[in-house]
Amino acid sequence: MLKLENIRYEVADEKGSDKEILKNITLDIPEGKFVVITGPNGGGKSTLAKIIAGIYKPADGKIFFDGEDITDCSITDRANKGISFAFQQPVRFKGIEVLDLIRLAAKDKNLTPADACKYLSEVGLCARDYINREVDASLSGGELKRIEIATVLARKSRLTVFDEPEAGIDLWSFQNLIKVFEHIKELTKGTVIIISHQERILDIADEIIVIEKGEIASKGSRDEILPGILGSDAAVSMCHVQKEAMPRV
Amino acid sequence: MMTIDDIEKRILAEVADIHKTPTGAYNIRYNGKAQSRNSTENIVISSKEDGTGIDIRIKDGTVNQSCCIPVVIAKTGLKDVVTNDFYIGENCDVQIVAGCGIHNCGDQDSQHDGLHRFFIGKNSKVKYVEKHYGEADDGSKGGNIMNPVTEIYLDEGAFMEMESTQIKGIDSTNRVTKAEIKKDAKLIVRERLLTNGTQEAESRIDADLIGENSSANIISRSVATDKSKSVFYSRIVGKAPCSGHSECDAIIMDDAKVLALPGLDALSPDAALIHEAAIGKIAGEQLIKLETLGLTPEEAEAAIIDGFLK
Numbered sequence: 001m002l003k004l005e006n007i008r009y010e011v012a013d014e015k016g017s018d019k020e021i022l023k024n025i026t027l028d029i030p031e032g033k034f035v036v037i038t039g040p041n042g043g044g045k046s047t048l049a050k051i052i053a054g055i056y057k058p059a060d061g062k063i064f065f066d067g068e069d070i071t072d073c074s075i076t077d078r079a080n081k082g083i084s085f086a087f088q089q090p091v092r093f094k095g096i097e098v099l100d101l102i103r104l105a106a107k108d109k110n111l112t113p114a115d116a117c118k119y120l121s122e123v124g125l126c127a128r129d130y131i132n133r134e135v136d137a138s139l140s141g142g143e144l145k146r147i148e149i150a151t152v153l154a155r156k157s158r159l160t161v162f163d164e165p166e167a168g169i170d171l172w173s174f175q176n177l178i179k180v181f182e183h184i185k186e187l188t189k190g191t192v193i194i195i196s197h198q199e200r201i202l203d204i205a206d207e208i209i210v211i212e213k214g215e216i217a218s219k220g221s222r223d224e225i226l227p228g229i230l231g232s233d234a235a236v237s238m239c240h241v242q243k244e245a246m247p248r249v
Numbered sequence: 250m251m252t253i254d255d256i257e258k259r260i261l262a263e264v265a266d267i268h269k270t271p272t273g274a275y276n277i278r279y280n281g282k283a284q285s286r287n288s289t290e291n292i293v294i295s296s297k298e299d300g301t302g303i304d305i306r307i308k309d310g311t312v313n314q315s316c317c318i319p320v321v322i323a324k325t326g327l328k329d330v331v332t333n334d335f336y337i338g339e340n341c342d343v344q345i346v347a348g349c350g351i352h353n354c355g356d357q358d359s360q361h362d363g364l365h366r367f368f369i370g371k372n373s374k375v376k377y378v379e380k381h382y383g384e385a386d387d388g389s390k391g392g393n394i395m396n397p398v399t400e401i402y403l404d405e406g407a408f409m410e411m412e413s414t415q416i417k418g419i420d421s422t423n424r425v426t427k428a429e430i431k432k433d434a435k436l437i438v439r440e441r442l443l444t445n446g447t448q449e450a451e452s453r454i455d456a457d458l459i460g461e462n463s464s465a466n467i468i469s470r471s472v473a474t475d476k477s478k479s480v481f482y483s484r485i486v487g488k489a490p491c492s493g494h495s496e497c498d499a500i501i502m503d504d505a506k507v508l509a510l511p512g513l514d515a516l517s518p519d520a521a522l523i524h525e526a527a528i529g530k531i532a533g534e535q536l537i538k539l540e541t542l543g544l545t546p547e548e549a550e551a552a553i554i555d556g557f558l559k
């Protein structure tokens with residue numbers, strides 16, 4: 001359903017020279033699969049997710065969605081063709097309420113609060129406490145993540161890309177969030193790509209792709225790939241992340 | 250062609266959400282004169298003896314009642330000046346709606362300068378909603394000008410929430426709001442302002458916290474687009490153990506200009522005063538987020554502004 005052919009992406013470094021972030025990435029994501037893209041930090045995973053959503057434009061290469069070349073399509077066009085993107089750092093809006101955002105996502109101005117609440121319940125939020133809250137700094141990182149996921153669920157897209165859903169949230173929020181991802185295929189009823197290094201997310205993948213230094217280091221089924229990366233930077237447990245984040249005294 | 254009646258109906262719907270003859274206490278002012286009025290047992294509206302405006306007297310203990318006093322100007326070259334005084338008794342809980350709309354059909358400026366004074370009795374709660382709106386016939390060159398002045402005197406334990414909105418069609422405005430807040434009284438002001446074209450808007454809010462445990466919360470949000478100019482001054486003066494907070498957020502676009510000057514003046518060591526002010530463009534990541542939901546960049550911008558000014 002999604003094909004990437006020889007995707008290359010580069011940015012200017014401090015000295016003004018081009019630095020290659022992605023080098024000739026070629027991928028074929030089949031319909032209905034739950035694919036996790038993993039790898040060490042700085043390897044180019046999030047860049048690839050943003051290239052799929054149209055947020056970044058590749059320097060070279062082609063992107064096909066259902067056989068159609070969407071390389072030059074805007075973010076809006078890709079969204080309307082059926083690609084959703086959940087941000088690593090969800091965006092805050094002063095004045096826009098959770099209900100407004102879900103209605104925008106569902107493209108239904110008349111979506112009832114009761115229907116919008118279903119999406120919030122699916123991500124484990126007590127809907128009536130949140131439906132009229134502003135999507136602003138009054139919400140915690142974990143709450144924003146869940147609302148972000150609720151907005152992409154409301155879109156019912158054929159392809160949903162989650163960029164590091166575990167980033168920026170605490171251990172307790174993550175443990176609750178993992179339950180959402182265990183059912184994500186049923187909830188989205190489509191193909192799912194998750195950028196993650198979380199062992200518990202890798203554990204529920206159909207396929208795993210490892211990206212290192214801008215290149216595909218390995219790819220295959222979970223059973224083929226996971227044993228080889230456990231304990232590496234590509235697959236870390238939440239506790240490991242928490243320990244790393246602890247201040248040194 | 251639109252008749253005067255149609256214009257009046259549309260403006261009343263815009264500024265006061267009135268779609269038919271209102272119920273309860275009301276006074277509709279049309280082209281500088283009282284057009285229709287109704288008093289109730291608890292809310293009595295009367296003309297001032299000197300003819301400068303109206304007095305609205307609300308009896309002690311009046312609860313769950315409202316009063317609506319919209320103003321419509323559908324004439325070019327009219328300068329309408331009015332003073333309306335609200336005397337609200339003790340232990341009331343009322344809503345007051347006071348919008349103003351101008352339809353300018355010619356080449357001269359039309360102007361409404363309204364002074365509203367609120368004398369709010371002990372332990373009373375008042376919600377005050379004020380919406381300003383302007384429109385013009387195609388090709389008319391006359392400007393729509395509004396200079397509202399609001400004075401608020403809150404007695405002990407009283408509470409007022411003021412919502413003022415000016416979203417469309419006012420070419421020039423100079424808004425002044427002053428409040429004097431006694432012991433245990435509280436004021437909340439929410440102001441929403443959008444300027445476009447070459448419009449200019451200035452708003453000045455002064456809140457004097459004179460009583461122990463008094464508080465004020467002033468929240469201003471504005472959007473300035475095209476070549477418009479928006480100016481916001483606020484000054485919270487703490488003369489007693491009190492708390493004051495002002496928040497001024499502005500979105501600036503195109504070639505617009507925005508000035509925000511929030512001021513705090515603590516005259517008591519127990520005055521806790523805070524202000525926040527931010528001016529900036531719409532964040533690129535906000536536009537991108539809404540584009541990933543399928544909105545065009547233009548739709549995303551409109552949704553962000555609508556939400557911000559809601």
